[in-house]
Amino acid sequence: MDHAVVIGASMAGLLSAAALHRRYAKVTVLDRDTLPTADTHRKGVAQSRHAHGLLASGRAAMDELLPGLTAELVAQGALEGDILGRGRWIHGGHQHTRTDSGLTGLFVSRVLLEGQVRRRVAALPGVRVLPDRAVTGLLARQGQVSGVRLAGGDPIPADLVVDATGRGSRTPSWLSELGYEPPAEERVTIDLRYGTREFRRRPDQMDGDLVILLAPTPQVPRGGVALALEGERWVVTMAGYGDGGPPLPLDQFAAYARSLVTPDLYELVTMAEPIGEPRGYHTPASVRHRYERLSRFPEGLLVVGDAVCAFNPFYGQGMSVAAMEARALLDPDVRPLPFFRRVTKLLDAPWDIVVGGDLRLPGVQGQLTPRIRLVNTYLDRFHPAAAHDADLATRFIRVANLLEAPPSLLSPAALLRVFRNGAPRALPALV
Numbered sequence: 001m002d003h004a005v006v007i008g009a010s011m012a013g014l015l016s017a018a019a020l021h022r023r024y025a026k027v028t029v030l031d032r033d034t035l036p037t038a039d040t041h042r043k044g045v046a047q048s049r050h051a052h053g054l055l056a057s058g059r060a061a062m063d064e065l066l067p068g069l070t071a072e073l074v075a076q077g078a079l080e081g082d083i084l085g086r087g088r089w090i091h092g093g094h095q096h097t098r099t100d101s102g103l104t105g106l107f108v109s110r111v112l113l114e115g116q117v118r119r120r121v122a123a124l125p126g127v128r129v130l131p132d133r134a135v136t137g138l139l140a141r142q143g144q145v146s147g148v149r150l151a152g153g154d155p156i157p158a159d160l161v162v163d164a165t166g167r168g169s170r171t172p173s174w175l176s177e178l179g180y181e182p183p184a185e186e187r188v189t190i191d192l193r194y195g196t197r198e199f200r201r202r203p204d205q206m207d208g209d210l211v212i213l214l215a216p217t218p219q220v221p222r223g224g225v226a227l228a229l230e231g232e233r234w235v236v237t238m239a240g241y242g243d244g245g246p247p248l249p250l251d252q253f254a255a256y257a258r259s260l261v262t263p264d265l266y267e268l269v270t271m272a273e274p275i276g277e278p279r280g281y282h283t284p285a286s287v288r289h290r291y292e293r294l295s296r297f298p299e300g301l302l303v304v305g306d307a308v309c310a311f312n313p314f315y316g317q318g319m320s321v322a323a324m325e326a327r328a329l330l331d332p333d334v335r336p337l338p339f340f341r342r343v344t345k346l347l348d349a350p351w352d353i354v355v356g357g358d359l360r361l362p363g364v365q366g367q368l369t370p371r372i373r374l375v376n377t378y379l380d381r382f383h384p385a386a387a388h389d390a391d392l393a394t395r396f397i398r399v400a401n402l403l404e405a406p407p408s409l410l411s412p413a414a415l416l417r418v419f420r421n422g423a424p425r426a427l428p429a430l431v
Contacts (some may be wrong), residue, residue, distance in 0.1 A: 001396070002026060002159055003026045003028070003157065004017075004027045004158060004160040004162065005028050005029075005030065005160070005351045006020070006027065006029045006032045006162045006164055006276075007162065007165050007210070008165040008166065009029050009031035009033070009129055009131075009158060009163060010045070010165070010305060011075055011113075011114060011117065011305070011318075011322050012304045012326065013031070013304075014129075015117065015327075017121050017127055017129075017328045018387065019065055019330050020162070021126055022272070022330065024253070028128050029121070029128065029129040029130065032132070032133065035118070035131040036115070036129050036365050039116075041111055043074065045374040046236070046244060047110075047281055048110040048192065049095060049110075049279040050402065051227050051236070051237035052113070053225075053319075054106050054319060055400070056104070056105070056402075057320050057323075058319055058321070058322075058402075059106050061320070061327045062323045064222075065327060067109070068073075072120075072182075073112065073116055074106075075203060078107060078108035079107040079227075079229070080104050080105065080106055081107070081228075082100055082101055082102075082393065083101055083103045083105040083397055084096070084098060084101035084103070084397045085100050085209065086211070087209055088209055088213065088214070089204075089211075089393070090213060091215045091386075092215070092379065092384070093262070094215055094383045094386070095262070096386045097389065097390050097393050101392060101397050102394075103397065103398070103401060105143060105211065107211065107227050111385050112230055131152055131338070133151070134151040134251040135150060135175065137177070138174050140178055140300075142206045144299035145299065148161055159299050160302065160334060161233055162171055162301075162329075162362065163302050163307050164322075165307055166310070169289075169305070169306075169307035171303050171371045181296065183289040183291045184289075184290040184293060185287060185290070186287070186288040187285045187286070187288075188285060188358055188364065188365065189355075189366065190286060192239055192245075192283045193243070193280065193282050193391055194245050195239075195246040195248050195279065196278060196280075197235075197250070197269070197276070197278045198233050198234065198274070198276045198295060199236065199268070199269065200232060200233065200273040201228055201272065202232070205234075205271070205335075206263060206268060207352070208263075211225070212224075212264050213225045215357075216239075216358050216361060217360075217361075218362065220261050221362055222238065222239065222243065223238070223239055223314060224238035224260055225237055225305070225314075226264075226265055226268055227240075233259050236265060240256075240399050245280060246279035250269075251392075253269060254266060259267050260386065267422070286310060288309040289303070289309065289342075291303060291340040292337070292340040296375040297340075299336065300334055304329075305318075305321075305325065308340075309347050309351060311350060311354050312354050315357070317353075324346050325346060328342045328343060329369070353406060359376075361398075378409075382396070382414075382418050382421070385417060389421050391414075392417055392418065392421075
C-alpha cells in the first residue's frame with residue numbers, strides 16, 4: 001500500500017500516523033492549525049491548558065508506537081512515580097489506601113507530550129505533518145474513499161483516510177453526502193464546567209505526592225485534580241456539573257476548592273504560589289458514535305479518537321484510549337467494519353466507567369439502567385473498603401487505568417473483601 005492520509009494532528013492523529021507508517025510508504029498528516037515549533041498551546045487544542053491524565057495503558061501504547069518516548073519525556077522534566085503509592089485517590093469521600101501498585105505514572109503537561117509526539121512522528125520515514133491544510137470533503141469512487149479535498153479544491157489521493165478531527169468530526173455528514181447512513185449517536189449530557197490554575201511546586205509540598213484526585217459525589221457534584229508537572233509546577237483543575245464551575249479569581253478558586261469533599265486541594269491552592277493565567281472550559285456532553293453498528297461503510301475510511309467517542313474529560317481517558325485505538329491500526333485488517341468492531345472492545349469499558357459515574361450525579365441526563373444502579377450501589381461499599389484494603393485499592397487503580405475490565409471489581413475475591421471490610425470500618429478521608 002502506498003499512501004495514507006490522516007486528518008488532524010491531534011494526539012489521535014499523530015499516534016495513528018505512527019502506526020500507519022509501518023505499513024504505508026507515505027503517510028500525510030493534515031491539520032488546519034499553524035502548528036507550533038516550540039512546546040506551546042495552540043488554537044486547535046483549546047483544552048490543553050487543563051490537567052491531562054496519561055493512564056498506564058495509554059503510556060504503554062505510546063511507548064509501543066514510539067519506542068523510548070517515556071524516557072525522552074522524563075529527560076525533559078516529566079515526572080514518574082507509583083500511581084497509588086504517590087497519589088491521593090479520593091472516591092466517594094474516602095481516600096484509597098496507599099500501596100505499591102506496580103504501576104508507574106508519568107506526569108507531564110499536554111503541550112510537552114504532544115510536542116514530543118509530533119517531533120517523533122514528523123521524523124519517521126515517509127511521514128509528513130502539514131499545517132494550514134483544512135480538509136473540506138472526501139474523494140470517493142465506487143464505494144471506496146480515494147482521498148481528501150482541501151479548502152480551495154486541491155485533491156490529495158490516498159489509499160486510506162483516517163479522520164482524527166475530534167468532536168467536530170464531519171464524517172457523519174460526509175457519509176450522508178456519499179449516500180451512506182450516518183452512525184447512531186449516544187449522548188450523556190453533563191454540562192461540565194471547569195477551571196484551571198497553575199502553581200509553583202516544591203518537592204516537600206503535599207508530602208511528596210504527585211497526583212491528587214477528588215471525585216465528585218451525588219452530595220457534592222464537584223471534583224478536582226492536581227498533577228505535578230515539569231518545570232516545578234502544579235496544575236490544578238476543578239470542575240462542577242451544571243453549577244457554573246470554579247470561579248477563576250484566586251480567592252474564589254480557593255473557596256471552590258474548600259467546597260470539595262476533602263480539603264486536600266484547598267490546602268494546596270492556599271499554600272502554593274500561583275503562576276500564569278487561569279483558564280476555564282465547558283464540555284456539554286459525552287458522545288459516542290456507533291460506527292460498529294452500521295451495515296454499510298465506504299472502504300478506505302476510518303475514524304479514531306474523539307471523532308468516535310468523546311469522553312467526559314474529568315476521567316482523563318481520552319489520550320490513552322486514542323493511543324490504544326492507534327495501536328489497533330497495527331492489525332493487518334484495516335477494513336472499516338472489522339476495525340470499528342476492534343475499537344468497540346476498547347471503548348466499552350471506559351464508556352461504562354464514565355457513564356456509570358456521571359449518572360450518579362444530579363442533573364446529568366442519560367439512560368440510568370438497572371445494571372448501572374446496581375454497580376453504583378456496590379461502589380458505595382467498595383470505596384470505603386478500599387480506604388484500608390490495599391488489594392481493593394490496587395484493583396480499582398488497574399481498572400481506572402484500563403488495564404483490567406470493570407468486572408474484575410466484582411470477582412468473588414473482591415466481593416468477599418468488600419462485604420467483609422466495607423462501610424462499617426472505613427472512615428471518610430475528611431475525618
